[in-house]
Amino acid sequence: MMQVVLLGSGNLATHLATVFSVNESIDLVQIYSRSIENALHLENLAPITNTIDNLIEADVFVIAVSDSAIQEVSQKLSAKNGLVVHTSGATCMEVINNDNCGVFYPLQSFTAGKDLTFENIPICIEAKQKKSFLLLESLAKSISKKVYAMNSEQRKQLHIAAVFVNNFVNYMYQIGEEICDANNVPFEVLLPIIKETAFKVSELTPKQSQTGPAKRKDKKTLALHEKELNESQRKIYRILSEGISNNY
Amino acid sequence: MMQVVLLGSGNLATHLATVFSVNESIDLVQIYSRSIENALHLENLAPITNTIDNLIEADVFVIAVSDSAIQEVSQKLSAKNGLVVHTSGATCMEVINNDNCGVFYPLQSFTAGKDLTFENIPICIEAKQKKSFLLLESLAKSISKKVYAMNSEQRKQLHIAAVFVNNFVNYMYQIGEEICDANNVPFEVLLPIIKETAFKVSELTPKQSQTGPAKRKDKKTLALHEKELNESQRKIYRILSEGISNNY
Numbered sequence: 235m236m237q238v239v240l241l242g243s244g245n246l247a248t249h250l251a252t253v254f255s256v257n258e259s260i261d262l263v264q265i266y267s268r269s270i271e272n273a274l275h276l277e278n279l280a281p282i283t284n285t286i287d288n289l290i291e292a293d294v295f296v297i298a299v300s301d302s303a304i305q306e307v308s309q310k311l312s313a314k315n316g317l318v319v320h321t322s323g324a325t326c327m328e329v330i331n332n333d334n335c336g337v338f339y340p341l342q343s344f345t346a347g348k349d350l351t352f353e354n355i356p357i358c359i360e361a362k363q364k365k366s367f368l369l370l371e372s373l374a375k376s377i378s379k380k381v382y383a384m385n386s387e388q389r390k391q392l393h394i395a396a397v398f399v400n401n402f403v404n405y406m407y408q409i410g411e412e413i414c415d416a417n418n419v420p421f422e423v424l425l426p427i428i429k430e431t432a433f434k435v436s437e438l439t440p441k442q443s444q445t446g447p448a449k450r451k452d453k454k455t456l457a458l459h460e461k462e463l464n465e466s467q468r469k470i471y472r473i474l475s476e477g478i479s480n481n482y
Numbered sequence: 483m484m485q486v487v488l489l490g491s492g493n494l495a496t497h498l499a500t501v502f503s504v505n506e507s508i509d510l511v512q513i514y515s516r517s518i519e520n521a522l523h524l525e526n527l528a529p530i531t532n533t534i535d536n537l538i539e540a541d542v543f544v545i546a547v548s549d550s551a552i553q554e555v556s557q558k559l560s561a562k563n564g565l566v567v568h569t570s571g572a573t574c575m576e577v578i579n580n581d582n583c584g585v586f587y588p589l590q591s592f593t594a595g596k597d598l599t600f601e602n603i604p605i606c607i608e609a610k611q612k613k614s615f616l617l618l619e620s621l622a623k624s625i626s627k628k629v630y631a632m633n634s635e636q637r638k639q640l641h642i643a644a645v646f647v648n649n650f651v652n653y654m655y656q657i658g659e660e661i662c663d664a665n666n667v668p669f670e671v672l673l674p675i676i677k678e679t680a681f682k683v684s685e686l687t688p689k690q691s692q693t694g695p696a697k698r699k700d701k702k703t704l705a706l707h708e709k710e711l712n713e714s715q716r717k718i719y720r721i722l723s724e725g726i727s728n729n730y
Contacts, residue, residue: 301703324703341671343678343693348685350678356671380674388665392672394707395661398654399672400679401694402722406646406654408688408729413643417636423589423604424640424647425684426628430591430598431648432680436673437596440656445591446649455549455572459642466725473721474650477714481656 235261236373239289239316241307242298243267243276245344246321250298253352255279259376263292286310294319294373296338297330305329317366323393326386327360336361336370339389340378343400352377358384358392409467441481448475449482483509484621487537487564489555490546491515491524493592494569498546501600503527507624511540534558542567542621544586545578553577565614571641574634575608584609584618587637588626591648600625606632606640657715689729696723697730 238260240251247265254262262280266289267273273282283289286307297307297320304320308330311318319336320329327337337360342350357374359381361367367383374381384392407428411421434443447455456475460468486508488499495513502510510528514537515521521530531537534555545555545568552568556578559566567584568577575585585608590598605622607629609615615631622629632640655676659669682691695703704723708716 324706342675343682343691345682345686345691348682354674356674358671380671382668382671384667388667391661391665391710392667394710395658395667395672396675397694397707397719398661399658400675401692401696401726402654402718403651403676403679404683404688404691404693405722405726406651407683408692409725410643410647411688413639413646417639419632419636419640419643420630421687423606423628423630424643426602426604427590427644427648428651428680428683431651432676434591434593434596435652435655435676438593439669440652440659443591443593443652444649444656445652446645448649458572459645462639462642466728470650470721470725471645473718474653477657477718478649478653480714 235259236294236369236376237261237263237292237316238373239264239266239292239295240280240298241266241295243269243273244298244300245346246340247298248276248346249344249350249352250296250321250340251276251279253377257376260373264289289314292316293369296321301325305331308332308335317361317369319361319370323358323389323396326390327362328386334363334366336366337386337389338370338374339384341392341396353379356380356382358382358389360385360389409470412467444478444482446478448478451479451482483507484542484617484624485509485511485540485564486621487512487514487540487543488528488546489514489534489543491517491521492546492548493594494588495546496524496594497592497598497600498544498569498588499524499527501625505624508621512537537562540564541617544569549573553579556580556583565609565617567609567618571606571637571644574638575610576634582611582614584614585634585637586618586622587632589640589644601627604628604630606630606637608633608637657718660715692726692730694726696726699727699730 254260265276265280265282270284295318301322317334318332319338323339339358340355342355357378359370359374361370414421502508513524513528513530518532541564543566549570565582566580567586571587587606588603590603605626607618607622609618662669
């Protein structure tokens with residue numbers, strides 16, 4: 235069994251603690267949280283501590299804290315022999331000042347209280363040493379079917395792509411809801427097309443899937459729509475329509 | 483059985499012909515297409531004709547042609563007694579110059595060759611006369627569990643909202659793919675987060691679901707990301723991040 239220490243008690247740490255603790259090839263030996271209160275919901279999964287000096291040795295130390303705290307936390311692990319990895323998409327491997335370091339980045343949008351099946355979540359891994367890479371790969375493969383080797387530059391770019399397909403997409407949903415609310419149309423009417431749009435890109439490329447007035451360069455409809463929108467919606471409508479039109 | 487004549491042979495018409503022809507309460511009595519060749523794939527579903535004057539009487543005439551052709555096609559049906567409806571989100575009911583008129587708008591992104599289960603597709607209906615509304619409602623309910631009464635103004639606004647949650651969302655997927663391609667990252671890594679983002683808004687509102695650097699007003703990450711993008715991506719990144727930040 236691979237011994238794992240988890241550092242953090244937020245959203246991602248909670249999801250990881252849950253999946254690690256039930257996995258047959260993983261022994262979650264300890265959880266560290268700066269504040270014991272924040273980690274109380276994890277105390278049934280593994281012994282918790284708020285003192286880094288109390289951490290025992292392990293095969294892998296998984297740091298799942300906010301990006302800005304990774305370096306500080308990792309420095310306190312410099313005396314450990316185990317592999318030290320962080321879980322951040324936006325952070326390069328080198329912030330961990332330790333020869334035995336790596337990255338274990340699960341690419342998903344984690345929401346508190348919403349269960350996720352980990353086996354379908356892509357895990358992007360990187361390690362400084364070959365043998366650590368193999369260890370990390372085996373950890374990743376024990377919880378997910380989708381494991382990708384990726385260097386820090388690729389991971390950074392992937393994280394930016396995820397801002398577009400997750401954060402910005404969700405913002406499009408927000409604007410859709412605003413328009414519905416303003417016209418007494420239930421937002422649920424949009425849910426099937428939202429799901430279909432998301433599913434379609436599993437079968438067709440996004441470029442093939444594109445439809446709508448901007449792709450058709452249907453200037454009459456574009457002008458009609460702009461007239462109906464408020465100023466901030468209109469700015470977004472215009473810039474995205476231009477972008478689409480330029481692609482076709 | 484309700485007798486239905488379908489006018490059109492494009493994407494939507496093909497999907498409608500398929501679902502009408504197998505439905506027990508619907509008798510698809512005829513399909514009209516300006517060009518017989520374009521409708522040959524439908525000839526097993528109902529008799530096809532390219533001559534509007536040859537159309538027989540029916541309970542409902544469903545016009546599923548391009549928006550710009552609706553008026554012309556509907557004028558040729560002025561001698562019919564049956565209810566004449568179009569299927570366009572962006573077109574008001576009144577383009578059909580007939581007292582017995584209405585709208586039957588299935589809100590979905592229809593792709594040629596990709597089967598859809600109609601029962602989950604919202605159908606937005608409107609009719610000038612009360613008795614026609616009831617007829618249209620019964621037609622809609624025979625193929626879908628989600629039928630909404632909606633006037634032309636609401637439908638127009640819903641159609642604009644759909645541009646945001648479908649066309650613009652798909653464009654975000656395109657940009658995500660561009661970034662992946664440029665960095666030798668397979669686009670499939672993004673598919674799980676794309677699906678989760680789409681599913682999440684069934685359980686939380688889009689405003690509750692929002693995450694990311696713009697929501698956190700994390701200026702450091704926003705600046706880092708902008709630096710990595712090309713000019714057109716950066717313009718979009720900036721305007722959408724501003725929009726998100728302003729909401730929180």
